[in-house]
Amino acid sequence: xxxxxxxxxxxxxxxxxxxxxxxxxxxxxxxxxxxxxxxxxxxxxxxxxxxxxxxxxxxxxxxxxxxxxxxxxxxxxxxxxxxxxxxxxxxxxxxxxxxxxxxxxxxxxxxxxxxxxxxxxxxxxxxxxxxxxxxxxxxxxxxxxxxxxxxxxxxxxxxxxxxxxxxxxxxxxxxxxxxxxxxxxxxxxxxxxxxxxxxxxxxxxxxxxxxxxxxxxxxxxxxxxxxxxxxxxxxxxxxxxxxxxxxxxxxxxxxxxxxxxxxxxxxxxxxxxxxxxxxxxxxxxxxxxxxxxxxxxxxxxxxxxxxxxxxxxxxxxxxxxxxxxxxxxxxxxxxxxxxxxxxxxxxxxxxxxxxxxxxxxxxxxxxxxxxxxxxxxxxxxxxxxxxxxxxxxxxxxxxxxxxxxxxxxxxxxxxxx
Amino acid sequence: xxxxxxxxxxxxxxxxxxxxxxxxxxxxxxxxxxxxxxxxxxxxxxxxxxxxxxxxxxxxxxxxxxxxxxxxxxxxxxxxxxxxxxxxxxxxxxxxxxxxxxxxxxxxxxxxxxxxxxxxxxxxxxxxxxxxxxxxxxxxxxxxxxxxxxxxxxxxxxxxxxxxxxxxxxxxxxxxxxxxxxxxxxxxxxxxxxxxxxxxxxxxxxxxxxxxxxxxxxxxxxxxxxxxxxxxxxxxxxxxxxxxxxxxxxxxxxxxxxxxxxxxxxxxxxxxxxxxxxxxxxxxxxxxxxxxxxxxxxxxxxxxxxxxxxxxxxxxxxxxxxxxxxxxxxxxxxxxxxxxxxxxxxxxxxxxxxxxxxxxxxxxxxxxxxxxxxxxxxxxxxxxxxxxxxxxxxxxxxxxxxxxxxxxxxxxxxxxxxxxxxxxxxxxxxxxxxxxxxxxxxxxxxxxxxxxxxxxxxxxxxxxxxxxxxxxxxxxxxxxxxxxxxxxxxxxxxxxxxxxxxxxxxxxxxxxxxxxxxxxxxxxxxxxxxxxxxxxxx
Numbered sequence: 001x002x003x004x005x006x007x008x009x010x011x012x013x014x015x016x017x018x019x020x021x022x023x024x025x026x027x028x029x030x031x032x033x034x035x036x037x038x039x040x041x042x043x044x045x046x047x048x049x050x051x052x053x054x055x056x057x058x059x060x061x062x063x064x065x066x067x068x069x070x071x072x073x074x075x076x077x078x079x080x081x082x083x084x085x086x087x088x089x090x091x092x093x094x095x096x097x098x099x100x101x102x103x104x105x106x107x108x109x110x111x112x113x114x115x116x117x118x119x120x121x122x123x124x125x126x127x128x129x130x131x132x133x134x135x136x137x138x139x140x141x142x143x144x145x146x147x148x149x150x151x152x153x154x155x156x157x158x159x160x161x162x163x164x165x166x167x168x169x170x171x172x173x174x175x176x177x178x179x180x181x182x183x184x185x186x187x188x189x190x191x192x193x194x195x196x197x198x199x200x201x202x203x204x205x206x207x208x209x210x211x212x213x214x215x216x217x218x219x220x221x222x223x224x225x226x227x228x229x230x231x232x233x234x235x236x237x238x239x240x241x242x243x244x245x246x247x248x249x250x251x252x253x254x255x256x257x258x259x260x261x262x263x264x265x266x267x268x269x270x271x272x273x274x275x276x277x278x279x280x281x282x283x284x285x286x287x288x289x290x291x292x293x294x295x296x297x298x299x300x301x302x303x304x305x306x307x308x309x310x311x312x313x314x315x316x317x318x319x320x321x322x323x324x325x326x327x328x329x330x331x332x333x334x335x336x337x338x339x340x341x342x343x344x345x346x347x348x349x350x351x352x353x354x355x356x357x358x359x360x361x362x363x364x365x366x367x368x369x370x371x372x373x374x375x376x377x378x379x380x381x382x383x384x385x386x387x388x389x390x391x392x393x394x395x396x397x398x399x400x401x402x403x404x405x406x407x408x409x410x411x412x413x414x415x416x417x
Numbered sequence: 418x419x420x421x422x423x424x425x426x427x428x429x430x431x432x433x434x435x436x437x438x439x440x441x442x443x444x445x446x447x448x449x450x451x452x453x454x455x456x457x458x459x460x461x462x463x464x465x466x467x468x469x470x471x472x473x474x475x476x477x478x479x480x481x482x483x484x485x486x487x488x489x490x491x492x493x494x495x496x497x498x499x500x501x502x503x504x505x506x507x508x509x510x511x512x513x514x515x516x517x518x519x520x521x522x523x524x525x526x527x528x529x530x531x532x533x534x535x536x537x538x539x540x541x542x543x544x545x546x547x548x549x550x551x552x553x554x555x556x557x558x559x560x561x562x563x564x565x566x567x568x569x570x571x572x573x574x575x576x577x578x579x580x581x582x583x584x585x586x587x588x589x590x591x592x593x594x595x596x597x598x599x600x601x602x603x604x605x606x607x608x609x610x611x612x613x614x615x616x617x618x619x620x621x622x623x624x625x626x627x628x629x630x631x632x633x634x635x636x637x638x639x640x641x642x643x644x645x646x647x648x649x650x651x652x653x654x655x656x657x658x659x660x661x662x663x664x665x666x667x668x669x670x671x672x673x674x675x676x677x678x679x680x681x682x683x684x685x686x687x688x689x690x691x692x693x694x695x696x697x698x699x700x701x702x703x704x705x706x707x708x709x710x711x712x713x714x715x716x717x718x719x720x721x722x723x724x725x726x727x728x729x730x731x732x733x734x735x736x737x738x739x740x741x742x743x744x745x746x747x748x749x750x751x752x753x754x755x756x757x758x759x760x761x762x763x764x765x766x767x768x769x770x771x772x773x774x775x776x777x778x779x780x781x782x783x784x785x786x787x788x789x790x791x792x793x794x795x796x797x798x799x800x801x802x803x804x805x806x807x808x809x810x811x812x813x814x815x816x817x818x819x820x821x822x823x824x825x826x827x828x829x830x831x832x833x834x835x836x837x838x839x840x841x842x843x844x845x846x847x848x849x850x851x852x853x854x855x856x857x858x859x860x861x862x863x864x865x866x867x868x869x870x871x872x873x874x875x876x877x878x879x880x881x882x883x884x885x886x887x888x889x890x891x892x893x894x895x896x897x898x899x900x901x902x903x904x905x906x907x908x909x910x911x912x913x914x915x916x917x918x919x920x921x922x923x924x925x926x927x928x929x930x931x932x933x934x935x936x937x938x939x940x941x942x943x944x945x946x947x948x949x950x951x952x953x954x955x
Contacts (some may be wrong), residue, residue, distance in 0.1 A: 112642075116628040126631055146849060158844065166850055167840060172828040176853045182861055186815035189864040189940075196941055199927045203920060203945040211950040215444075215781035219794040219954055223847040230852035279609075339646065342634065 032351035033310035033317040035399030039260040040267045040319045041253060042134050044122075044154040045292075047276030048114065048326030050285045050338055051366070054090055054293070055103050055345035057082045058330075058364060065330040065366055066338070068286045077356040079103060087290030093297045099356045100300075100315070101349035102415055104376075106360040106368035108386045109326055112340040114277070117325035118155050121344065124388030124406060131159030133321075133391050134267035136405060137398040139164040146233035147265045152252050154271035166265075177233055201231055233264060249273055250295040254302060260318060263309065276324060279337040285328075296320070300349070311351065319350030319397060330366040343368045346390060352397045354417040360385045376414030385412065442787060446780035448476035453908050455483055455772050457797070457955045458737050460491040461498075461804040469908060483772055487765045493541035496764060498800050499736030500540050504593075504621055505841055506533045506602050509825030517680035518568045526819070526826050531564035535598035538562075538579045540764070549762035550729055551720035554622065555713075556592040558583055569597045569684060588672060588686035591716030594618070597684045600673045610697040611674065615666035622719055624728035627659050647698055664700035669715045671697070726762065730754050733767050738777060739792045739845045746790075749776060794954050796845050799823065799833035802858070805952055809905055810878060810943075811869070812862035821858075829854060847953070855948060863943035867936050878905070879943070884935045888922035895922055902946040921945065 058065035076098035122132035138148030148164040175181040179191035212220035256268035274288035303315035328338035359376030372379035392402035573582035603617035704718035760766020803822035814821035825837035832850040888895040896918035
């Protein structure tokens, strides 16, 4: 299938070359991609995960935190976690990838509700007009991508940046891009041959140019932008040969990584499977964390063995962020479940991350304590860590100045290498 | 509301609240543009050319067209579509096996579509019969079709279609407040104690989401929650800032309480459980301080709450006009509210007031900010896109037998900017996925037209040509056909000196030279015409 080159593709290549010349050696002598070249894969556990399953090793605390029955402490460098024989994937992940991973504990979600917690964790505010971290990162890309932020599943808050967010559409997205959807339709038709497609596209561009007028300038420009992205996407997807559908967290994550590798997307959101809202029975959390860390292990393996565009491997180019909107109570309730808790944890791994460390802190009762944002360690003179501080660090990790969208908000500097 | 009260109500904003727009800030659409916009919003399709000719000659007939269209079934579907943006019941999810209700051999998703529409059908029933919108929460009946009647055990006369009926389990009837559909959509499990449902009432009917309220817990509050959550909620000011009114709302819904499995058990209302609030939180039923004893009284309180009417105005304005209302729109909203009240709180009165307002008919504005605020250019919703293309070509996009752009199970609605599943807010911006959808739909519709008109000879859209018509040999027929096509697509004739017929002739020739097939060449021409921006924006 012929590859169609569009103005944007050429510009992107030129910009990348220019950026490389300007940046010179990778940051701090490491092989990391420069912040503006980093991609972000967000994984989200909707429902509220139990941080005591992995991230909060509260063994023998005075106030008592109910850990899974077979729990055992694990440590890789300065990074402490909860493992267990019933979820060996956790220890394996940290043994292999702990050096590039940071656990962030004691994040105040400012909420004990799913909806508001999700909004706070992903946007740092309760305002419904505020875009989430991946949307901000994607929208800030100096050269717009065909699909800046792809939401395969899970939450999305586009705010006023809706044009940067592409929703996965329950698996229909790829059928739509490669055109195979027309063959599945009532009164099906064959997909137009590429030259014919290009001929029609040329007329469509001219029609759009005629549509433009003072009163329609903004909409026409956005539509033109969308048309260009769509056209480039079709060409690039054919080039990549993407088309197989895979299920599950790992399959979807790998698809997202492919889109990033091809320069089609900067960010993606994928829901972590499982029922995380375990009010009635907390035991599924253990199995689900095992599955999550198994997928993360294989994902990192893939990243570490796949060449990157701006760094030797994708592991030096793609930041993986795993989040949940809430934590769960320290103790089991009468039904063997755990209820909502306003402090949660996050796992961040990838280029620019000060890995091998646990940042943020909670006391023996899983309540957050003030920390020094420079070190990430408890400090009586420090501040409480909120979702907005983590978000500010993620923005900075991606080369976006958090002061623009989060004025006055401290950055969790300890997360940044 | 007087100006002082208005300003006080909006004291949180520095915007020029309540200031009406000045006349010279808005340039209205021409009559043709007005009629196309109203038709798109009220019917979901384009007006006919005959209607456009009439409005050209008699622009004063615009309100008559509006009144005519407000009487149509198409308007009722648009109303449901707009209100679904708030109620969000059209999720596409199937909660139960129809076989449990003794319904065998049916399309489960068709059943799910009926169930999802129960509250929306009450809304359109109220609109059709010019009943006050307050019946949405006070009606002593529900509405059901055969599927809803059998699945939810609703007694209906059985004349066909959607009819008024009553639940057979003895529940009190208070419009949507009594509907199984709504409380299956917004369940409340375990320790949540019906609060999810209470917030749904507030968000869906009053446009006030408790979850939007900022909260700040003291450290001691958090410690207290860990030891005894319910007592903490009762005794802590930070918690009570919401729960003082939320929990008494929640107390109304214990008739729906239960964790039984199976269709019948899970969807029954049990009057004997109405007092279970005493065991769950202990807040007695009340509506913002006024004691109530059941769903009927709750409905009456909501109906008398000014926020209910405000919320209806907001829902209609934002849904029909794609605007996001802010403080600067206050005076306009109040004017619409007044028209709504003077019209007996009928939805037709409200929508009529909206689509005849100056801001609705704005084609341009003084500056870019005002253009954006008034949404002077609007983007089709998924159902409108389907309707426009069907109106132009007769083609309705289906995938696996389902309507591609209105069935949430197909998976395309969110790609077209609509709401379904996890996506609970529409996007009105152009997007890459909308462009791709438009491209695929145009191609499919174009082939439908070519097969129907040129292969089978029906000649409905391509009336002047055959498969033997090539622009080199039949230049005038080809040019006239392109003019017909673009006229239909844009709702306006081309300028006499337009270069577009020649451009489309070149496209035909290019495709013909590659494919050697007149069907493919005509499909390309029709597809390019259907991808005109006028199909997406109005």
